[in-house]
Amino acid sequence: MAYEVNGKTIETNANGYLDNIDDWNEDVAKVIADGEGVTELTERHFNVINYLRDEYINNAGNQPNMRNIVKAMKKVMNDSKLDSKSLYQLFPKSPDKQGSKIAGLPESKRKGGY
Template sequence: MAYEVNGKTIEIDKNGYLLNVDDWNEEVAKVIAAQEGIEELTQRHWDVINYLRDEYLNNAGKQPNMRNIVKVMQNTWDDKQVNAKSLYELFPKSPDKEGSKVAGLPESRRKGGY
């Protein structure tokens, strides 16, 4: 399985996650998002995507759970009304998992909890 982006083949696993995080760029994100049914990536999408990538790439492979994403986005957007529902409006299948997929990160192996 693979995504085709600007004439380049991007290899993915059986669930649609990139096999190589270095294959990711904004064009790849747009293709993955479209595949997931997300028609347009807004600034709020990019804020979540960039946060997830930063945590994974610069924090020893950390993949934040929903609770952490909500807290960070409340501060990023200076909006204390941000909650899980707000994030599900951006990534309907699961903000942490679908967001990570669009961000070009591996599938989370986290097992719930905090």
């Protein structure tokens, strides 16, 4: 499988996760998101995406679970009432796994759906 973005072919694994995280940019994110049924990426989406990328790239490959994502997004979005349901509205298949896919990160090895 591969994505075509701005005339460039972006290679992926069989599940649609990028082979090379350096191929990622916001245009790639939009193409992946569209394929995932997330038709519009808002600032809130990019808050989660940028957090996931930062954790992976700058924290030894860390792929945070839902609890940690919610905790971080409460601070980033300055919304003390934010919960996992709010994040599932952004990424319906799973904020941690679907969000990571759209963020161009490797497929998570943690157990769980998606």
